[in-house]
Every structure is written in structure tokens, then in C-alpha cells.
Amino acid sequence: MxxxxxxxxxxxxxxxxxxxTAQTAENTNSxxxxxxxxxxxxxxxxxxxxxxxxxxxxxxxxxxxxxxxxxxxxxxxxxxxxxxxxxxxxxxxxxxxxxxxxxxxxxxxxxxxxxxxxxxxxxxxxxxxxxxxxxxxxxxxxxxxxxxxxxxxxxxxxxxxxxxxxxxxxxxxxxxxxxxxxxxxxxGRKTVTNTVVQVKEVVREVPVATADSDNDGVIDGVDRCPNTLRGAKIDQYGCAQKAQTVKLEGVTFKTGSAELTGDSIETLTDIASFLINQPELQLIIAGHTDSLGSATLNKELSQQRADSVKFFLVRSGVEGSRMRAVGYGESQPIATNSTATGRAKNRRVEFRIQK
CATH class of the missing domain: 2.40.160.20 (Porin)
Structure with missing residues (x-):
């Protein structure tokens, strides 16, 4: 036994x-x-x-x-x-x-x-x-x-x-x-919802030869400098010209602070790409304020804001030696400080592209 x-x-x-000897139909991918x-x-x-x-x-x-x-x-x-x-x-x-x-x-x-x-x-x-x-x-x-x-x-x-x-x-x-x-x-189950979407096919002729991806007025086939900064003066090849001042549209800060708002991140990311594509450009990052408050505090705030922009660009891959951050406070207005509209225009950050 x-x-x-x-x-x-x-x-x-x-x-x-x-x-x-058993057989199965189980999926082996998981x-x-x-x-x-x-x-x-x-x-x-x-x-x-x-x-x-x-x-x-x-x-x-x-x-x-x-x-x-x-x-x-x-x-x-x-x-x-x-x-x-x-x-x-x-x-x-x-x-x-x-x-x-x-x-x-x-x-x-x-x-x-x-x-x-x-x-x-x-x-x-x-x-x-x-x-x-x-x-x-x-x-x-x-x-x-x-x-x-x-x-x-x-x-x-x-x-x-x-x-x-x-x-x-x-x-x-x-x-x-x-x-x-x-x-x-x-x-660890992941729920997957299968959605059936009916797509109507649309055939459209796209003039590839005349596409202008960065909207600088120079078609992609000729443009030697993609991702041109919006508002910058360019040459015939789509590259930014030297000796010009460009206001950075869309770069904003929290009230009374040098902390960038969330809306500024996408704009500055595009600006970093522009600067990386044109490594020969040297520039001053100029910070400005309106005339409300003391001149001393305004100058300090404008310097801090210019520094914030430079710090973000350096973190995004732009060489810091190409940029100098300067705060001008309320000393260089471009509009009257007697109206809310004028003061808003004076609160700005600019790129001064050097010769």
C-alpha cells in the first residue's frame, strides 16, 4: 500500500x-x-x-x-x-x-x-x-x-x-x-470606454508651398528662423533684425509681485524656442511699471520681474550670457499715467535686441 x-x-x-495538455484562448498580452x-x-x-x-x-x-x-x-x-x-x-x-x-x-x-x-x-x-x-x-x-x-x-x-x-x-x-x-x-484595473465616432472625410487642397507656420510673413520653404517672436521685425529670410525693441505680449505677473502667472508659461516657452533658433541674438530684458507707488519700489519690482523672465528662459535652455535683465521702474513710460489704459500700457516687459 x-x-x-x-x-x-x-x-x-x-x-x-x-x-x-490544456488549451486556452486567453490573451497573453496582459x-x-x-x-x-x-x-x-x-x-x-x-x-x-x-x-x-x-x-x-x-x-x-x-x-x-x-x-x-x-x-x-x-x-x-x-x-x-x-x-x-x-x-x-x-x-x-x-x-x-x-x-x-x-x-x-x-x-x-x-x-x-x-x-x-x-x-x-x-x-x-x-x-x-x-x-x-x-x-x-x-x-x-x-x-x-x-x-x-x-x-x-x-x-x-x-x-x-x-x-x-x-x-x-x-x-x-x-x-x-x-x-x-x-x-x-x-x-490595477483600468476602465476603458469605447466610443464610436463617425468621421466625415473632408478632402481639402492645402498649398503646402505657401504655409507660414509662425505667421511672420515668410513661407516655411524660405524661412530660416522658425518660431519667430510675435511683433518682431524680420528680414527677408524670417529672422529677427537686430537693434529693435519688442514688447512681450502675454507675459503677465501676479499683482504687486514678480511671480509669473500661469498664462505666461506658454508665451515664454515659445519665446525660448525663438531665442534658441537664433543663437546670435544678444538682448536686454527690460522691466517697466506705471507711476503708482514710490519710484524706489517700482524700480525694485521692475528688476525682479525682468529677473523672473530671464530665469525662466535660462531654465528653458537659453544661455544666460546672451541676456541682461534691467528694471527701469516708472522712468520710461510709453503712455500717460493719468489714465488706467495708459498705466496698463506702461506695465510691460520688453526685449531690446542689441546690434
């Missing part, structure tokens, strides 16, 4: 052979992981000398796809075996194991599976009269089969049921059956 260990090895070999939780009923080995057949437990586990159809699963399980003897404590077991599972079918449908695994079990045994405690940690193996339901709800929840034949090496060896029911939940 074969030993219990021989029975275990034979069962594992048969399960492994069955798994190796490596899905999942969490599962189950309650289970234990059918006990009669040789335990327990007078009550009831046994209940709870299992928590984590699984991950290895390849097409194959998964590994780790789990912790705890169960209580009622001993049926008045005045005695019950029989407790704590399992920690890892299984290799093979799943059949599509990932979003009903999926039967087979599993095979090993682990360790801690047996906390009720004391018998006149005998010392027999608590022990020992090896166990299991084989089993189960099934998961199709995905429920948008979170991909599945119902899961399985049955396991568990052989432990505790004492002379025991053989139990675990019958489990619970759920399985995918981890």
Missing part, C-alpha cells in the same frame, strides 16, 4: 500532466494580478480522533498571471476544527501556501481551473488528558479544481469556488478536503 508521501507525489504529477477572499468548509480526516465533523475557515490570497493560462497564487488560510469534547479547546490550523494554477477559457468569461501547491501549516492541537501539547508546524501539499464566474459590474468582480484535497505531514499524516466559496477582484 503506498505511503501518504507517495500518494501526494502521484497526485501532484497527475495534476501537472493534465495542466500541460499580466493581470488579483485578490481573492473565501470562506471554506473542512471535511476532516477521520483518523484525527475528533468527535465532531464540523470545520470552518477563511482564506485570503493574491494571484498574478505568469503567461498564457498560467497563474501563481499565494494564500493564507485559518480554520477551526470543532473537537466535540466538552471542556476542551478546539483544534486550530494556520496555512501559508503557494499554488500554480491553470485557467481555461477567456479572461472575461466563465473560467474553470486546476491548481497544485505546497506550503506550511501550524497545527494548534487541543490537549488530551494525560498527554502533552502536540502543537507543530509541518509541510502540506494540495491539489484541486475550481471555477470563476464572468466579470460582474465595472470593477471586474468575480465569484470564485474551489475544492482542495489537502495532505499534511502532521503526526502520522492527515488528509482533509476544503470546499471554498468567495470572490475575486482584479487589481
Amino acid at each position: 503506498p505511503s501518504r508521501m507517495q500518494t501526494t507525489v502521484a497526485a501532484l504529477a497527475m495534476a501537472s500532466a493534465g495542466l500541460s 499580466k493581470d494580478s488579483y485578490f481573492f477572499s473565501q470562506a471554506y468548509y473542512v471535511v476532516q480526516d477521520n483518523e484525527r480522533a475528533i468527535y465532531d465533523d464540523d470545520g470552518m475557515g477563511f482564506r485570503l490570497g493574491f494571484g498574478r498571471q505568469i503567461s498564457n493560462g498560467w497563474h501563481w497564487e499565494g494564500n493564507l488560510a485559518y480554520n477551526v476544527l470543532e473537537n466535540g469534547i466538552g471542556g476542551y479547546t478546539d483544534y486550530y490550523q494556520l496555512h501559508a501556501g503557494v499554488d500554480l494554477a491553470y485557467r481555461f477559457g477567456r479572461a472575461d468569461g466563465v473560467r474553470p481551473f486546476l491548481l497544485i501547491g505546497i506550503g506550511a501549516v501550524r497545527d494548534d492541537v487541543y490537549p488530551l488528558a494525560g498527554r502533552p501539547s502536540e502543537d507543530e508546524t509541518s509541510f502540506f501539499s494540495n491539489v484541486g479544481f475550481g471555477i470563476t464566474s464572468p466579470e460582474l459590474f465595472d470593477i471586474g468582480l468575480k465569484l470564485r469556488a474551489d475544492a482542495r484535497y489537502v495532505i499534511s505531514e502532521f503526526a502520522d499524516g492527515f488528509e482533509d478536503g476544503h470546499f471554498s466559496l468567495g470572490f475575486e477582484l482584479p487589481l
Whole structure:
């Protein structure tokens, strides 16, 4: 008659052979992981000398796809075996194991599976009269089969049921059956909504030869300096001329501060691209204010704002040696300071491109 260990090895070999010949239609492009939780009923080995057949437990586990159809699963399980003897404590077991599972079918449908695994079990045994405690940690193996339901709800929840034949090496060896029911939940699920959009094809002739991407008046086929600064005077090749002053439209600051507003970031990013494309340009970044407040504070604020613009451009890849930041305060107005409109025009930052 074969030993219990021989029975275990034979069962594992048969399960492994069955798994190796299985076929599946699962998509191999994903490596899905999942969490599962189950309650289970234990059918006990009669040789335990327990007078009550009831046994209940709870299992928590984590699984991950290895390849097409194959998964590994780790789990912790705890169960209580009622001993049926008045005045005695019950029989407790704590399992920690890892299984290799093979799943059949599509990932979003009903999926039967087979599993095979090993682990360790801690047996906390009720004391018998006149005998010392027999608590022990020992090896166990299991084989089993189960099934998961199709995905429920948008979170991909599945119902899961399985049955396991568990052989432990505790004492002379025991053989139990675990019958489990619970759920399985995918981890890291990304919800994808498929939207059907009807697109009407429009055929349009585009005069590629006359395209002007930076709107500087020079077509792309001739333009040697793309991303020209808006408002800059250019030559016949689309490059900014030297010895000119250009107001930086769209560069603004928080009230009474040198901190750039969020709307300024896109504008300054385009300006940085312009300067990188024309590395020969040297310039002064000139900061100006209106006449409200003291002249000293206005000059300090205008310097800080010019410095903020230079700092952003340097961080964007423009060489700092090409630029000098200067604050002029209220000393160089371009409009009257007696009206709100005029003061708004005087609060400005300019590029003075040098000869």
C-alpha cells in the first residue's frame, strides 16, 4: 500500500500532466494580478480522533498571471476544527501556501481551473488528558479544481469556488478536503470606454508651398528662423533684425509681485524656442511699471520681474550670457499715467535686441 508521501507525489504529477495538455484562448498580452477572499468548509480526516465533523475557515490570497493560462497564487488560510469534547479547546490550523494554477477559457468569461501547491501549516492541537501539547508546524501539499464566474459590474468582480484535497505531514499524516466559496477582484484595473465616432472625410487642397507656420510673413520653404517672436521685425529670410525693441505680449505677473502667472508659461516657452533658433541674438530684458507707488519700489519690482523672465528662459535652455535683465521702474513710460489704459500700457516687459 503506498505511503501518504507517495500518494501526494502521484497526485501532484497527475495534476501537472493534465495542466500541460490544456488549451486556452486567453490573451497573453496582459499580466493581470488579483485578490481573492473565501470562506471554506473542512471535511476532516477521520483518523484525527475528533468527535465532531464540523470545520470552518477563511482564506485570503493574491494571484498574478505568469503567461498564457498560467497563474501563481499565494494564500493564507485559518480554520477551526470543532473537537466535540466538552471542556476542551478546539483544534486550530494556520496555512501559508503557494499554488500554480491553470485557467481555461477567456479572461472575461466563465473560467474553470486546476491548481497544485505546497506550503506550511501550524497545527494548534487541543490537549488530551494525560498527554502533552502536540502543537507543530509541518509541510502540506494540495491539489484541486475550481471555477470563476464572468466579470460582474465595472470593477471586474468575480465569484470564485474551489475544492482542495489537502495532505499534511502532521503526526502520522492527515488528509482533509476544503470546499471554498468567495470572490475575486482584479487589481490595477483600468476602465476603458469605447466610443464610436463617425468621421466625415473632408478632402481639402492645402498649398503646402505657401504655409507660414509662425505667421511672420515668410513661407516655411524660405524661412530660416522658425518660431519667430510675435511683433518682431524680420528680414527677408524670417529672422529677427537686430537693434529693435519688442514688447512681450502675454507675459503677465501676479499683482504687486514678480511671480509669473500661469498664462505666461506658454508665451515664454515659445519665446525660448525663438531665442534658441537664433543663437546670435544678444538682448536686454527690460522691466517697466506705471507711476503708482514710490519710484524706489517700482524700480525694485521692475528688476525682479525682468529677473523672473530671464530665469525662466535660462531654465528653458537659453544661455544666460546672451541676456541682461534691467528694471527701469516708472522712468520710461510709453503712455500717460493719468489714465488706467495708459498705466496698463506702461506695465510691460520688453526685449531690446542689441546690434
